[in-house]
Amino acid sequence: xxxxxxxxxxxxxxxxxxxxxxxxxxxxxxxxxxxxxxxxxxxxxxxxxxxxxxxxxxxxxxxxxxxxxxxxxxxxxxxxxxxxxxxxxxxxxxxxxxxxxxxxxxxxxxxxxxxxxxxxxxxxxxxxxxxxxxxxxxxxxxxxxxxxxxxxxxxxxxxxxxxxxxxxxxxxxxxxxxxxxxxxxxxxxxxxxxxxxxxxxxxxxxxxxxxxxxxxxxxxxxxxxxxxxxxxxxxxxxxxxxxxxxxxxxxxxxxxxxxxxxxxxxxxxxxxxxxxxxxxxxxxxxx
Numbered sequence: 462x463x464x465x466x467x468x469x470x471x472x473x474x475x476x477x478x479x480x481x482x483x484x485x486x487x488x489x490x491x492x493x494x495x496x497x498x499x500x501x502x503x504x505x506x507x508x509x510x511x512x513x514x515x516x517x518x519x520x521x522x523x524x525x526x527x528x529x530x531x532x533x534x535x536x537x538x539x540x541x542x543x544x545x546x547x548x549x550x551x552x553x554x555x556x557x558x559x560x561x562x563x564x565x566x567x568x569x570x571x572x573x574x575x576x577x578x579x580x581x582x583x584x585x586x587x588x589x590x591x592x593x594x595x596x597x598x599x600x601x602x603x604x605x606x607x608x609x610x611x612x613x614x615x616x617x618x619x620x621x622x623x624x625x626x627x628x629x630x631x632x633x634x635x636x637x638x639x640x641x642x643x644x645x646x647x648x649x650x651x652x653x654x655x656x657x658x659x660x661x662x663x664x665x666x667x668x669x670x671x672x673x674x675x676x677x678x679x680x681x682x683x684x685x686x687x688x689x690x691x692x693x694x695x696x697x698x699x700x701x702x703x704x705x706x707x708x709x710x711x712x713x714x715x716x717x718x719x720x721x722x723x724x725x726x727x728x729x730x731x732x733x734x735x736x737x738x739x740x741x742x743x744x745x746x747x748x
Contacts (some may be wrong), residue, residue: 490622521565558585559587561606590722608715
């Protein structure tokens with residue numbers, strides 16, 4: 462006859478092992494999902510780079526949500542700051558073209574400026590591919606390249622500066638207009654300071670856009686682009702769709718988005734929490 466004590470110990474040990482296995486699965490599944498997404502994206506990037514004879518870089522402001530049985534367990538975003546884009550540009554041979562897949566609502570002006578100027582300085586052909594939108598700082602980056610490839614319904618946006626603090630953000634042009642319309646003794650010190658910074662910010666971004674456009678278009682066309690994108694003529698979220706961009710920027714804009722780009726976007730899921738952009742690229746290897 463079996464020992465009753467043994468019968469009691471075996472189920473307890475089995476139950477303990479089941480819990481260990483369960484927690485191992487909870488740990489392993491997100492890691493395996495992450496590896497699958499990374500490998501799938503790198504495979505597509507390599508395929509696209511080989512086809513286009515370029516280094517393909519992504520700047521995608523998204524984050525995948527990893528799940529187990531439909532329950533969100535962890536959020537993971539890969540190489541996630543613009544420093545990696547600069548590294549990708551810096552390590553790309555001068556004769557090799559760069560394709561930047563861009564999907565972002567914008568971000569820090571400094572980071573966008575560094576990327577835009579680094580792209581402009583790269584001697585080979587530069588292309589930005591926009592499957593959905595590249596607003597604000599994303600548009601600043603797009604202005605720096607030789608070719609902008611947009612989905613017909615993708616959007617660029619104004620690059621007019623936005624200033625503010627913990628209480629909110631305000632368009633620089635609106636702050637300047639406020640000071641023009643009110644007497645100085647009717648405005649508080651904080652607003653006066655913001656307006657002063659707004660004037661400087663507008664001057665700086667206009668100068669930056671003209672620097673980026675230098676060599677791409679004449680002064681008259683640059684004036685039109687500055688008026689449309691920098692002057693505060695529109696709200697900061699105003700979309701310039703592909704047709705609008707063509708009218709403003711000319712033949713450097715087209716809508717021939719490679720199919721691989723749409724496939725790649727399927728491997729990114731919209732972020733739940735606010736995160737920084739993600740960057741991935743496949744470096745050039747020897748022949």
